[in-house]
Structures are given as C-alpha cells and as structure tokens.
Amino acid sequence: MAETQAEKIPVTVLTGYLGAGKTTLLNRILSQPHGKKFAVIVNEFGEIGIDNDLVVGADEEVFEMNNGCICCTVRGDLIRIIDGLLRRKGGFDGIIVETTGLADPAPVAQTFFVDEEVQAKTKLDAVVTVADAKWLSDRLKDAPEAKNQVAFADVILLNKTDLVTGAELDAVEARIRGINPYAKLYRTQKSEIDIAKVLNQGAFDLERVLELEPAFLEEDEHHHHHHEHGEACGPDCGHDHHDHGHDHHHHGLKAVHDEEIQSVSFSTDKPLDPDKFFPWVQNIVQVEGPNILRSKGILSFKDDPDRFVFQGVHMILDGDHQRPWKDDEKRLSRIVFIGRQLKRDLLEEGFLACVA
Numbered sequence: 001m002a003e004t005q006a007e008k009i010p011v012t013v014l015t016g017y018l019g020a021g022k023t024t025l026l027n028r029i030l031s032q033p034h035g036k037k038f039a040v041i042v043n044e045f046g047e048i049g050i051d052n053d054l055v056v057g058a059d060e061e062v063f064e065m066n067n068g069c070i071c072c073t074v075r076g077d078l079i080r081i082i083d084g085l086l087r088r089k090g091g092f093d094g095i096i097v098e099t100t101g102l103a104d105p106a107p108v109a110q111t112f113f114v115d116e117e118v119q120a121k122t123k124l125d126a127v128v129t130v131a132d133a134k135w136l137s138d139r140l141k142d143a144p145e146a147k148n149q150v151a152f153a154d155v156i157l158l159n160k161t162d163l164v165t166g167a168e169l170d171a172v173e174a175r176i177r178g179i180n181p182y183a184k185l186y187r188t189q190k191s192e193i194d195i196a197k198v199l200n201q202g203a204f205d206l207e208r209v210l211e212l213e214p215a216f217l218e219e220d221e222h223h224h225h226h227h228e229h230g231e232a233c234g235p236d237c238g239h240d241h242h243d244h245g246h247d248h249h250h251h252g253l254k255a256v257h258d259e260e261i262q263s264v265s266f267s268t269d270k271p272l273d274p275d276k277f278f279p280w281v282q283n284i285v286q287v288e289g290p291n292i293l294r295s296k297g298i299l300s301f302k303d304d305p306d307r308f309v310f311q312g313v314h315m316i317l318d319g320d321h322q323r324p325w326k327d328d329e330k331r332l333s334r335i336v337f338i339g340r341q342l343k344r345d346l347l348e349e350g351f352l353a354c355v356a
C-alpha cells in the first residue's frame, strides 16, 4: 500500500564539523519537554564508542554505528539500523541521525532516496548543520567535507558565537552565505535554539541537492575504496561490502585520505592520576593542537567515584564530572584523538603514563 508523505517518519540529519556542537544540540532536543519519541542514530569516527555515552539518557534507542570507517559502511549500516527501527512496535515521531564530524552528508542523505524500504517509510526532513563560528573559516579552506556540510544544510546553526567578535561573526556568516544562500541560519551559543526551528522543517529539497551534486542519485559499483582510509579501518571493521553501491568519486570522500585525518584511541582499566593526566593532556593539545582536531575521553580517576568526561577542539579543552560510575560498570578510561599526522606512539605512551 502506498503511503503518503505525511505518514512517513521524518528524519533529521544532524551534521557539522568535529566539535561544532552537534551532541550539544542533540541533548537539547532530547531534553526538551516535547512529548515526542525520537530514535537517535549516532555515527561516530573512532575506534572506541564514546559518543554514545555522552548522549543524555542513552538507552536502547540509541544506535551506535561504531564501524570505524565512515565512508564505506555508513550507508549500509544506516539502512540496516533504520530497517530494524521500522520493524519495532510503537513507532517513532522522528528519527535523528547524528553523523560523524568528518562525514560528507551526501551519502547519508542519499540513503533516504535510494533504499526502497527506507524510502517507503521515512522522509528526509532536513539536514541541520552546526557550524563552529571560530573554526569554520579555517576548515572551509582545508576540509572539503566541512564545505559540503554547509552546502547541504537546510538549517545552519552558527554556533559558539561567544568565541568570536561581531566582525568575525559577520565574516564567517558571509562565507556561509557564499556557499549556501538558501539555508535558514541562526546564531547560537551552546546550540541553544527552539527545536521547532530544527525539527519538522519539511525543508529538504531534493532539487537543490541535485543541483549541487548532479551525480547524487547515480548508482555505481565503486565500493572498494576503503583501504585508502588506512587507519580509519581497524581489523574488526565490520564492512558490508555487498551493500548498495555508493560512489566515492562524486562525494569528495577522498579528501579524508588526502588530508590524512585519522583517529587513534587508547584505553586502560587502571585508574588514572589527575595530577598526571591534566598537565599531560594540556601540554599535548598545546603542542599538537593544530593537528589534533578533536579529542575526547571518559576517564576514571583514582579515588574518584565519578566519571570524568572531557572534550577538546584543537587546544580548547572542556571537562567535567558527569555522573557516578555504576556498580556494574567497568571503570575503563578511554580517550580518542582525531586529527592529522597523529603521533600514535607518543600519545599512547603519554596516556598510559598517567596511570596512578
């Protein structure tokens, strides 16, 4: 039976470069008393699942695609997860897909037009891009996916307005407008926005996407490129190579390789010494800051009942006690760095030297 547009579940794709404020926005959406039931799909670029734990009220409705390889698996994985969601009883008022900061939104958006089953039951409502007012101009120069994220947006949150001057803000807004004059744009701090401006936009305009990327709906067989991404694919990278053909040539995904953006992550079950950890991490992001785009960690400190969560964007670090470790929870300290030319051995040695 044919379903009308109205009966389809709206899907919001939340994108934005590393550390721009996507998770902050997601948490806002989930915390507001809207009385709606959302399914959240979190896709992350990293070897260890951390994003999932940072989402408030994470439960079985948070699906993490911890595939370590953004380009090749995201679409197959996404289809599998959405198929699973659609089979669940009760249904959802909406699906929110938070993409990795490095993702080109094109293949994600493509999912909702190419897969028949998904297409029958869902509709892409809007691509919402969170842009970092402080770093976006730099990323537009060196990261094609940052440009694509702006280009694909229906709604743009120009976030972190507190970190720039009024003149800088006007300049970055002008850059955005040069790339995407159509999107609704809101200036925000801590991604604070009325969710009615983000959800149920009915804004995704396929025509405009086709204009930007004429090859958008082309099918082809080029799905053997994942090894270009080297570090991104671990030995347990669960690729589904039989998934729907997707086309790397047309989506600028090679840029991920060309720029050698990679992630390294480490973990230890031995408690850390905060007096060793903080000086170390502060120093490393100062020294390696330009190369470290993003860092994050969930840490267990000696004699501390609370989980400590920290995040960094370049050399700006932010951290806090999150909540007590649960009795049945493994007190594992995990840390992830995403960046260019990362010195894995140096980082690992430094991190492990913080054990109490």
Ligand SMILES: Nc1nc2c(ncn2[C@@H]2O[C@H](COP(=O)(O)OP(=O)(O)OP(=O)(O)O)[C@@H](O)[C@H]2O)c(=O)[nH]1
Residues within 6 Å of the ligand: 016, 017, 018, 019, 020, 021, 022, 023, 024, 025, 051, 100, 101, 130, 159, 160, 161, 162, 163, 188, 189, 190, 191, 294, 311, 312, 313, 318
């Ligand atoms: N100064 C400032 N910091 C902000 C603002 N919004 C978010 N942050 C901080 O920026 C960091 C990154 O925010 P997240 O919401 O985790 O960003 P993200 O886009 O989800 O990051 P990834 O998932 O790593 O790509 C956090 O430490 C936030 O607290 C803002 O408006 N101003």
